[in-house]
Amino acid sequence: MKSLMSASPFSLHLSKATPFGVFSLASKSSSNLIPTILQSSISLHTKPRMILPKFPIFSIHNRRLQSESSGSSSDGEIHVIVGPMFAGKTTTLLRRIQCESENGRLSQAVGLLWGTGLGVDSGTYALLLQECIYRKEYKKGRRIHAQMVVVRFIPNEYLKTKLLILYAKLGDLETAKILFHILSVKSLISWNAMIAGYIQKGLDGMGLHVYYKMRENGMKPDQYTFASVFRACATLATLEHGKRVHGVMIKSHIEENVVVNSALIDMYFKCCSISDGHLVFDKSLSRNVITWTALISGYGQHGRVMEVLESFSRMKNEGLRPNDVTFLAVLCACSHGGLVDEGWDYFLSMTRDYGIRPRGQHYAAMVDLLGRAGRLQEAYDFILKSPCMDHSGIWGALLGACRIHGDIDMIKLAAKKFFELEPENSGKYVVLSNAYATHGFWNNVAEVRLMMRNTGLQKEPGYSRIWVQNNVHYFLKGDESHHQSVEIYELINEMSCVLNDVGCFLVIHHFYGLLCRSVAVIKSNKDTRYRLDSIVTHDGMKLPCSALANLSSFRQKFGPDAYDKLDVIGIDEAQFFDDLYDFCREAADHDGKIIIVAGLDGDYLRKSFGSVLHIIPLANSVTKLNARCEICGKRAFFTLRKTEEIQTELIGGADVYMPVCRQHYVGGQVALDAARILSETQKVECGAYA
């Protein structure tokens, strides 16, 4: 039934705001609403160009209908962010809010477009295509193009270029090429898209060829062109072309750009021209972490371990913070140089000093480091303790190390884990086969060869499955084998007619409505540290907000209609809201809102603060953050009050509070308690003498 569903992956409902009988378009993909739509259309829309389904394919959920009519976009979610002061709760809240607001419903927007069966204006198509490109949802972009073709919409030059970019990024270069050729004016953007498309697909030679064609056509390259072409020259290790393009860049007098410079440094290093790489680096006026990382990785590629470590330390001395890529280069260098202890130090420093959480690749580099040094058991134990046991790279690294030092059991174990995660990685089968061969296990070599043959098997085609009255129905793409396929396709056609009828209501703001979620942020009006109209993090990030005494007044104050249209609600300083539980439950369960709550879980006495902890049972997710202990720099879980006030609520920042680790909380609290007792005693004694 997949085909049936995908014919109308959007829902319609009777809008509260619109007059009875007029449809408004809503967002949630609810194939189970289709009978409702059809019935509503018959009775209210009075264009009965359809048949009612003869069998009850879908069930109808009324609650979902209600929440859709409230304009909200989700099933309702609650996410809670807690921790001591300075842990980054407000920062995280702001990031999540931004993320949620951008994370609109592209799928539904594309579904909506398909459902209408009509063409929309170029601006709407451009908006949707742009969103697909921006969000890297290229397949959705292709669906938009398919819809254009179906409704016989002729794209203008601007849209053709957008489509070209989309196909180039998708890696469908044949289609991109066709679009490129039919462009009457080939802009620099379209040339750049073609060049980048080939290079991203690994067709670096073609990318370079298109670059020369572009030059022949008299086009002047820009930073995007150079960044792509240097990348191609680096991969092809073609110093001659790299230098030639570098010459063009110098003559073009383009503004210095760190991305281009980094690509250039990388190109020289990959073309084995270390001195040129270094020269470009030295001459770079503006260096940032990317430029430094290009240099560090460059040295790493040539096994210049000492230069890697020296550059890394110079970079830090210049006050730049390394990022995860820099650390990866450093860890790989340590691995190649056999510097196990140094590798450990860098690995630990990532989180401790820079708050960078190592990813699978960093763990893999550590496994490689330990494995190459012959410390296979340690590498294995490290994997077991790592949080990314499902990252194929770490097992691949262990397997690679086993080739040199491993015993048969470890080889088998690493191979088993690796191929569970990446069954079709033919390259690693070769590694495994070689590992067995190195140790003379010829039977195992034969087994691996058999496995390799098996991986050549074609994957089963995907299918859709639907249950109807205890019967399971399977559908393949374009499938007509179902005994009711004639009726099913008839129904699809009828549905398309109904959807066409409402297509005239499709206007651009529906797409905007779908693509951008509407968001509101609330904070407690008790927090008077900053202006009441914005929440501000300890390092100055800001977002406008409503400051309220309680949450129950929010709907009324915000306006019921505006509230209904809200998708996401952020709540900061949640510890100050007594009605937090009821508000969150109602807003998520009933109104379908996404609620993101940030607040202190504990007060300065480490006692549960307000009702923040009460909402944990309601939550989809809970994130506990920590700060840095002001005294020792270790992870801080608690907030120490520096003053002697004892009321729970006391507004203040670093003047009154400091984040501390357990050790310094306990020590600090004892010290503060002693100070308090002393001052109380003194007060009593003074009173007695007075």
Ligand SMILES: Nc1ncnc2c1ncn2[C@@H]1O[C@H](COP(=O)(O)OP(=O)(O)O)[C@@H](O)[C@H]1O
């Ligand atoms: N001791 C500290 N530990 C961690 N961050 C701190 C500390 N002191 C100041 N900060 C700053 O505070 C920022 C977090 O601010 P914010 O998100 O407002 O925290 P919260 O809402 O949890 O109090 C950090 O990004 C950092 O720049």
Ligand SMILES: Cc1cn([C@H]2C[C@H](O)[C@@H](COP(=O)(O)O)O2)c(=O)[nH]c1=O
């Ligand atoms: C520990 C503690 C804190 N507060 C107050 C102090 C601040 O005004 C807020 C916390 O703000 P932040 O954004 O998390 O930094 O809460 C309090 O009243 N009582 C306490 O015990």
